[in-house]
Amino acid sequence: xxxxxxxxxxxxxxxxxxxxxxxxxxxxxxxxxxxxxxxxxxxxxxxxxxxxxxxxxxxxxxxxxxxxxxxxxxxxxxxxxxxxxxxxxxxxxxxxxxxxxxxxxxxxxxxxxxxxxxxxxxxxxxxxxxxxxxxxxxxxxxxxxxxxxxxxxxxxxxxxxxxxxxxxxxxxxxxxxxxxxxxxxxxxxxxxxxxxxxxxxxxxxxxxxxxxxxxxxxxxxxxxxxxxxxxxxxxxxxxxxxxxxxxxxxxxxxxxxxxxxxxxxxxxxxxxxxxxxxxxxxxxxxxxxxxxxxxxxxxxxxxxxxxxxxxxxxxxxxxxxxxxxxxxxxxxxxxxxxxxxxxxxxxxxxxxxxxxxxxxxxxxxxxxxxxxxxxxxxxxxxxxxxxxxxxxxxxxxxxxxxxxxxxxxxxxxxxxxxxxxxxxxxxxxxxxxxxxxxxxxxxxxxxxxxxxxxxxxxxxxxxxxxxxxxxxxxxxxxxxxxxxxxxxxxxxxxx
Ligand SMILES: Nc1ncnc2c1ncn2[C@@H]1O[C@H](COP(=O)(O)OP(=O)(O)OP(=O)(O)O)[C@@H](O)[C@H]1O
Ligand SMILES: [Mg+2]
Numbered sequence: 001x002x003x004x005x006x007x008x009x010x011x012x013x014x015x016x017x018x019x020x021x022x023x024x025x026x027x028x029x030x031x032x033x034x035x036x037x038x039x040x041x042x043x044x045x046x047x048x049x050x051x052x053x054x055x056x057x058x059x060x061x062x063x064x065x066x067x068x069x070x071x072x073x074x075x076x077x078x079x080x081x082x083x084x085x086x087x088x089x090x091x092x093x094x095x096x097x098x099x100x101x102x103x104x105x106x107x108x109x110x111x112x113x114x115x116x117x118x119x120x121x122x123x124x125x126x127x128x129x130x131x132x133x134x135x136x137x138x139x140x141x142x143x144x145x146x147x148x149x150x151x152x153x154x155x156x157x158x159x160x161x162x163x164x165x166x167x168x169x170x171x172x173x174x175x176x177x178x179x180x181x182x183x184x185x186x187x188x189x190x191x192x193x194x195x196x197x198x199x200x201x202x203x204x205x206x207x208x209x210x211x212x213x214x215x216x217x218x219x220x221x222x223x224x225x226x227x228x229x230x231x232x233x234x235x236x237x238x239x240x241x242x243x244x245x246x247x248x249x250x251x252x253x254x255x256x257x258x259x260x261x262x263x264x265x266x267x268x269x270x271x272x273x274x275x276x277x278x279x280x281x282x283x284x285x286x287x288x289x290x291x292x293x294x295x296x297x298x299x300x301x302x303x304x305x306x307x308x309x310x311x312x313x314x315x316x317x318x319x320x321x322x323x324x325x326x327x328x329x330x331x332x333x334x335x336x337x338x339x340x341x342x343x344x345x346x347x348x349x350x351x352x353x354x355x356x357x358x359x360x361x362x363x364x365x366x367x368x369x370x371x372x373x374x375x376x377x378x379x380x381x382x383x384x385x386x387x388x389x390x391x392x393x394x395x396x397x398x399x400x401x402x403x404x405x406x407x408x409x410x411x412x413x414x415x416x417x418x419x420x421x422x423x424x425x426x427x428x429x430x431x432x433x434x435x436x437x438x439x440x441x442x443x444x445x446x447x448x449x450x451x452x453x454x455x456x457x458x459x460x461x462x463x464x465x466x467x468x469x470x471x472x473x474x475x476x477x478x479x480x481x482x483x484x485x486x487x488x489x490x491x492x493x494x495x
Contacts, residue, residue, distance in 0.1 A: 002117050003027045005046035007037035007063065008079065009055045013102075017050070020106065021113075034058030038066055047120040048113065049076045053087055053099075061091055068095050072191050073123050075116040079104075085216075085224045092227045093234075097193075101224065123194050127182040129153055133326045142178050143326050146316035152179065155308055160186035165258060167303045168281040170310030173360030176281040177241065179308050183279055184237045193236035197229050200242035208250050209266050212257075218267020228265065230257060230274050237277045243303070244284030244295065255299045278303070313355040313362065314438065317431055320351050323359065327366040328378075340370060342378040348427055349380055352434055353387045451486040454479065458488065 004026055006017045014030040021028050029044050031037050035058055037051065049067070053060035060078055067076060075097035080088045088099035097116050100109055125140045133143065144150065156179065159166060166183055168176045177196075184194045202210055209219075213228030229238055240246075246254065257263045258278060262271040280303050289295035313320070324342055332339045342350075346369075355361055369382040380388055437445040453472060461467035469479040483489055 001025060001027055002048070002120075003044060003046040004029070004113070004117075005037065005040060005044060005049045006030045007032075007034060007049065007051040007055070007060075009033060009052065013052070013079070016104070020110070034060070034063035034066075037063055041067065041071075046074060047124070048116050049074060050113070051076060051078055053078050053080045053084065053091065061087070061094065064091060064094050064096060073120075073193055075120050075193075077112065077116055089225060089227060092231060095193075097232065098227070119193070119195055122181055122196060123184075125181075126185055127178055129182075133322060133329060140178070140181075141326060142175060142182060143323050144316065144319045145322055146311070146319045148311035148316050149319060152308060152310060155306075156182050156186065159183055159306060159308075161188065162306075163188065163277055164305045165277070165303055166279045166306045166308060167286075168279065168308045168310070169286070170283065171312045171356075171358055172283045173358035174283075174310035174312060175359055176283070176310060177239070179310065180239045180241075180279045180281060183308075184239070187237065187277070189235070189237050189277055193233055194239065195229055195233045195236065196239040196241060198241045200245040204247045204250075207246065208253065211250070212253060212263050212265055213272075214266035215268045218265075222267070225265070230263060230276055231272060233276050234274050235276075237279060240278060240280040242282055243280040244282035244286055244289055248294075248296065251296045251299050255296060255302060258299075258302050313358040314353075315435075317351045317435065320362070321347060323362055324350065324366060327363050328370065331367055331370040335370070337370075338376070340373065340376050340378060342369075343380070346378050346380045346383055349383060349387050351431060354438075447486070450482065451488070454482045454486060455488055458483075 002025060004017075004021060006014060006028065008014055008017075008030075009032050011032075014032070017028065017030060029040055029046070031040055034051075034055055037049070038058075041049070051060050051063060055063075058066070064076055064078070067074070072095070076095070078088055078091045078096050078099040079102055080099055081102050085099070085101075088096075091099060097119070098112060100112060128141050133141075142149075142153070144153070160183075166180075168179045170176050180196075181194070184190065197210060199207055209222075209226060209228065211228045211230055213226045213231055214222050216222060216225045240254075253263055257274070257276075261275060262273050264271055286295055286300050286304075290297045290300050324347065328340055328342070331337075350362070350365070357364075365384060365387065366378075368384070369378045373379065373382040433445060433449060437443065454468075457468040457471045458465075461471065465476055465479055469476045472479065474482075
């Protein structure tokens with residue numbers, strides 16, 4: 001639950017907050033002075049503080065300074081009367097998160113509070129790398145036994161002490177944001193702020209002002225001076241998500257701030273100096289964007305000082321059982337229900353799926369399955385069609401090519417009589433073959449495998465077709481057809 005502390009000496013304002021944030025997800029505490037705020041702060045531990053600048057007794061600025069003596073991170077939003085923005089800018093320099101003008105524009109205020117709460121969560125929820133899912137307490141774990149993920153964890157550890165710019169790349173849903181948070185939390189700036197901005201979610205013409213701020217009157221609608229994220233994040237870490245979507249003019253400003261640590265607010269020519277560590281992420285192939293002149297080459301090299309490349313989930317199938325276990329635990333906690341498990345067929349289907357949406361998609365699938373399953377075990381039928389179909393398709397292909405004797409079942413839960421009891425090894429082989437097929441998309445998996453199997457059987461039986469067909473579980477007639485179809489006769493000395 002989020003905890004909000006409001007400090008304002010006007011009763012009307014406190015009352016307005018009581019009405020606006022009457023939600024079971026938010027615990028609200030209202031106090032009427034800076035002194036009282038300081039006392040409450042120490043036992044309430046809010047995620048966000050909203051405070052008036054002008055108060056009797058300790059002013060907002062004095063209170064902010066006092067807060068920052070022992071708490072360098074909790075976002076503080078200041079409220080100021082229209083026209084007093086200069087004081088508000090002073091407050092930003094003292095480490096305020098942002099300021100709002102009174103009277104409030106309610107939707108804007110709510111949006112700002114929502115953003116600040118997210119920033120607060122980003123800073124306080126620690127990403128853990130526990131290898132044993134069962135001992136993971138926090139819901140923000142980064143899981144992965146695979147070689148690829150172990151490399152990523154190692155790199156995060158190596159980055160910990162540095163202040164270098166980091167570029168995190170990977171397909172959508174592979175965990176780029178988690179990596180950014182983990183780098184921040186393990187860095188020397190962990191006690192300072194971490195702010196995130198999604199370059200793709202902000203209209204192009206507003207992004208520059210969001211990053212660098214603007215002066216009053218610098219463009220239509222710029223009614224007051226605004227501090228950008230770079231200034232807001234002085235001495236902290238700025239996460240620039242989806243940087244591949246940044247326009248070329250904004251890229252130019254970005255390059256400058258990375259190189260010299262200075263920039264100007266829009267509509268001003270006074271340079272502002274900042275000390276910000278940048279972590280950027282993108283799911284675009286930036287090298288290609290550079291080749292197509294959509295992304296500045298010099299900026300790319302400047303960002304690419306350290307690169308963390310996240311492998312797609314389909315290339316780390318080994319991590320799937322572990323991730324499934326982790327998400328099952330997470331949802332059983334979240335929904336306060338007893339734990340659930342998953343049966344082997346359903347897990348296999350998950351391991352064969354392509355996962356275009358990677359870990360996020362897997363998480364959604366498990367959440368949905370957790371909710372729809374009737375029993376304690378998630379079955380194939382609890383999974384979305386596209387995942388089940390993927391498995392069916394693979395089996396259908398087998399039927400088509402496998403000839404008259406091939407019989408395939410295992411399509412529905414618990415009734416797979418033709419499936420031998422010990423299929424684990426075969427399943428592993430199949431997984432390896434699917435991985436291969438994905439890399440070699442021009443090759444046809446079934447005919448290739450079939451041909452190899454027939455060749456092997458003939459070799460092993462020294463060309464004895466009766467024995468070979470029995471080994472393969474097909475009739476002699478089918479074997480003959482296969483020998484012919486694949487022109488095996490010439491290669492192997494058979495009659
Ligand atoms: N290795 C992992 N272990 C556990 N959870 C993970 C892992 N990787 C990603 N997740 C979870 O998957 C979801 C997506 O992760 P995240 O937002 O970091 O991905 P992203 O690469 O930034 O995605 P996008 O490109 O869509 O922004 C989150 O809920 C995250 O907690
Ligand atoms: Mg992301």
